[in-house]
Amino acid sequence: MAVEEPTTVVETVPGFVPDPGYIANGLSTDQVAERVARGETNDVPDRASRSIRDIVRANVFTRINAILSVLLLIVLATGSIVDGIFGLLIIANSGIGIIQEVRAKRTLDKLAIVGQAKPVVRRDGTGAELSPKNVVLDDIIELGPGDQLVVDGIVLESEALELDESLLTGEADPVDKSPGTAVMSGSFVSAGAGSYRATKVGRDAYAARLAEEASKFTLVHSELNAGINKILRFITYLMIPAGLLIIYNQLFSSGQALGPALSGMVAALVPMVPEGLVLMTSIAFAVGVIRLGRRQCLVQELPAIEGLARVDVVCADKTGTLTENGMRLAELELVGTGDGEPERAALATMAADDPRPNASVAAIAEAFPGVPGWGEPTAIAPFSSAKKWSGQSYGEHGNWLLGAPDVLLDPNSATARRAEEIGARGLRILLLARSDRPVDDALAPGVVTPEALVVLEQRIRPDAKPTLEYFASQKVDVKVISGDNAVSVGAVASSLGLPRGDAPIDARTLPEDLSQLAEVVESSTTFGRVRPDQKRTMVGALQSRGHTVAMTGDGVNDVLALKDADIGVAMGSGSPATRSVAQIVLLNNTFATLPYVVAEGRRVIGNIERVSNLFLTKTVYSVLLAFLVGISGVLSQFFDFEPLPYPFLPRHVTIAAWFTIGIPAFLLSLAPNNERARSGFVSRVMRLSIPSGVIIGVATFVCYVLVYGGPDQTEAQKVQAGTSALITLIMIALWVLAVVARPYQWWKIALLGGSVLGYVILFSLPFTREFFALDPSNVAYSTIALTCGAIGVVLVEISWWVTGRLHGEHRRLFAAPEDLLPGEH
Incomplete structure (x- = not known):
């Protein structure tokens, strides 16, 4: 590389006079150590990922955890530790979220180091790749095509150096950079080569703050995340009036003692909180990152x-x-009648003099290793994607061009037609030609005389x-x-x-x-x-x-x-x-990784939408049930009937979610899903969750009204009435799970069977019946519960098919072959 005299540099940067020795050798080891001691380093973090402290804070101090913590304290104040079992959700939400995010962070940070761009820094006369954070003030950084500038600086050497500053300015046209010209971090080399001195490093560099913000791992601007936040805000607004109604009913209308009244109030409020929705979303994203990381993505x-x-x-x-990146020279087809020696010499010289050879030039250099000794080029025109050719002038040895035949030649010429004929076989063709003027001339390439067709072979x-x-x-x-x-x-x-x-x-x-x-x-x-x-x-x-x-x-x-x-x-x-x-x-540079990447994206988004249906259905029926019970208490003040207390204990709503939402949602969120995501997340989720939630809430309330024995009922009858309402709720909620799991595959059917079996065990074993205050022994009450549940199941099924027909969605019960990912059956 020719060394430019730094006269313009001296004029541009007062107080610093780089001599030719400095330009050739860069900083010494002692000079680097001095700058490190002064803190003149490029101390921008490799990635702006959240710290572990931030992850812990974000997962512990959430709105949902705050609501659940207050309700837990209220229940514990009544002395019923068993009813505070829902407090385990706080630990589960925080713990699982923290573990998965930390795993994802570590995966990403390791991959980021592997994939990090490393500038070539000249020190003690040798250029070596360094991590960007190891660059210090006054370092000389070498540049070639495609290199991105990691710090601000000023150009010392330029061989037709052109920078693309579109990432900073939005302007797509490349900008010529001669010695003495200021350059900014964030721009990249579009053509040519050169070097520059680092004048601003670390957070002083122009693009440092932009890069730090751009590389943060965040869900901001995500339609999915925006939709979930919109839903959560709406739920919060609904919880306020529903909560006030249930509090009024439990404490004033129903005439209950303080302990049972508070337990009923908490039991009504806890299921309104979609505690697992945000958790499942963060888990799905984090697991997606980890899975892709294993594929070197x-x-x-x-x-x-x-x-x-x-x-x-x-x-x-x-x-x-x-095609694979590597190429090999398949043939050199001469255009003229010569012996080909000048052409081979030109190709060998041009390839040897290219400081940053691309795949084509590397293949030529491998095929023609012998350099004839023409000396330094008198003019250079680096390759650029816009003009499709490069060139070098060697004085008496001529002006040589290497580029696309259909760009440099008349398309009707015999050589151009021959190039197209060879290219039709899938081979890559370059034209070696002479020009009548220096390659850096404003009118270059001028008159082009073809000399040879360079035929390169790429493997698919x-x-x-x-x-x-x-x-x-x-x-x-x-x-x-x-x-x-x-x-x-x-x-x-x-x-x-x-x-x-x-x-x-x-x-x-x-x-x-x-x-x-x-x-x-x-x-x-x-x-x-x-x-x-x-x-x-x-x-x-x-x-x-x-x-x-x-x-x-x-x-x-x-x-x-x-x-x-x-x-x-x-x-x-x-x-x-x-x-x-x-x-x-x-x-891993493998195009074949892309299908797995696309499939992982579909899995994450599709499964988040699927489990959102479960959580929001629970929220809808919980809010509706609270409204119905609360309104009954208000109306009882004006009409002659007894107000209804809330039918469930906090432990009841906890087990109601175990096998209808909690465990199934976790498994469904990690399951294969090949459906392409579509916009309209909120509206699609509401199509299922609102009608299903309304059906569950109304059916459960009707069942409870039919079995409620009034304020004079015995404690056993009270437990039996609550159990009957719970049976109705669980029956319909299980059917909603069955609908959400469609189209069925063998493992989904097994999941549904396991959920049903879980409730059969809970309602059958003496220990669990006593622990969770369950009593399905009243045949009349249980018959009413099963009847209300069956009606609710039918209504949910009808609603699913009708909404599908109304919105033009193709509904089916079992998975078709196109729904399966590779390896599934």
Whole structure:
């Protein structure tokens, strides 16, 4: 690399005069130690994940735990420790949530270190990769295509260095950076090479605060989380009047003693709290992160898991995604009649002089290792995705170009037609040509004289075809968007069986009008010669048609599209810039991991929606039952009838949730689920939970009215009446569980059978009957309870089918083959 004289640098940065020795060698070990001692380090945290203290605080000090704690204290004040068993929910909610979040944090932090971008820092004359936090003030950092700047600085060396600052400014056009020019962290190299001195490190750097905020693990801006918060707020508003009514009824209308009145009040209020909903949500997300981590998939933003569940279009590059990254030279086809020696010498020299060779140049360097000794290049034009060619001038040895034949040549020329003919076999073709002017000339490439076609061979990934077949089975469209020749891209796509892969579109012919572009992109699958800005526009066109788009990429030309896609997926071996903007990083560089990532997103979101139905049904019937009992107490003051006390003890509502919600919800939240997530989470959950909750609440209240013996009933009759109401409630709640578990698979049927068996045991064993105050021995009461429960079951079933018909949802009892994930039967 040629060393630029630092004269402009001296003028730009007063007080610091870097001599050529400093530029060549960087800081010494002693100078680094001095700066570390002064605290002049890049002390920005690797990731802004929550500390363990924050996780504990967030899981312990919650609104739900506060409500349950107050109710627990009230019950304990009455002396009934057994009725305070629901207090174990506080420990369970906090403990499980903390354990899972800490596990997820550790998984993510370990993966983040593996996938971290490491700048090349020049010290003691040697460049070495360092962690960003080990960079100190005045360090010299080397730059190449795709590198992201980790600190602010000033350019010392530049070989046609161009930076893309779109992540900071929003402007997509690359900016030339000559020596003496200031550069900011967060930008990345789009072309050329060079080095810069770190002038601002740590939290002083321009993008440090932005990066710290952007990398936080949070559920903010998640439709799912917003929906749950909306539901919780609504529940809180309902709890206030329902709670006041039940308090009035228990303490004043029913004439009960203080202890039983408080127990009834707590029994009414506890089930209104959807205590497991937030817990199950955090567990589902945390387990999703851990599962993906085991597949070497780094989730940089938790909402990405939710977005993955909604993906219906995947835009993938050809190189590194469908084909392996490595290439080999298959053939050098000469255009002229010469012996090929000048062409081989030019290729060897150009490859050897490239400080950051891409896969194509690396293959050329491997094929032509002998360098003829032409000396330093007199002019350099680095490769960029926009112009599709690079060049180097060597004085008397000529001006040499290496790039796309269909860009550098007249498409009607014989050489261009021959290149297209070879490319139709799926091979990658580069043109080696001479130019009549230096490659850094403003009018370059000028007059192009073709000399040879460089034929490169890429191997198709063995897992590419099964991956495309999986997406096709899941009704997820795959679009191959590549910068390579369209014919070559089409050959690869059609060999993999991609629909319409044999009809590739040359992106240079795409319309500029967004609506017309959207129509073309939506109807076609394979695109070649796509510029970076076009990739971004194509993603936007698909989004304008209502698609949720995932974009995969590994090169600097993919950054803009990755940033604008709903979900950006970067390869671990890709450029630091792509990894920094992507929400998902595949550290194993395997496209075949993506189906598991999408499936995990669907599992998380689908199961959260499923268990939400259970928790909210419980909240609806609890609030309704409290209202009905409370209103009966108010009306009893004006009409001649006895007010009804609340039918249950706190221990009753605890066991009512064990096998209808608690254990089943936990298992369902971790179960396979292949259904694509849709928007409208709140409305869909309410379609089932409101009618089901109303049916349970009304049926339970009617049963209790029919069996209630008045204030003069014996203690045994009181227990029998409460047990009868509980039987009605449990029967219908179990059927709601059966509805939520559909479509059935063998393990779901076993789960339902286990839940029924659990209640049979609770109501049958003498010990549990005495411990939980259960007495189903009154045949008349139990008959009424079973009758009310059966009517409720029928109504829930009818409601499920009717709501499905009204909203156009396809209802079925048993799972179809397309519902099963790979490996399921």
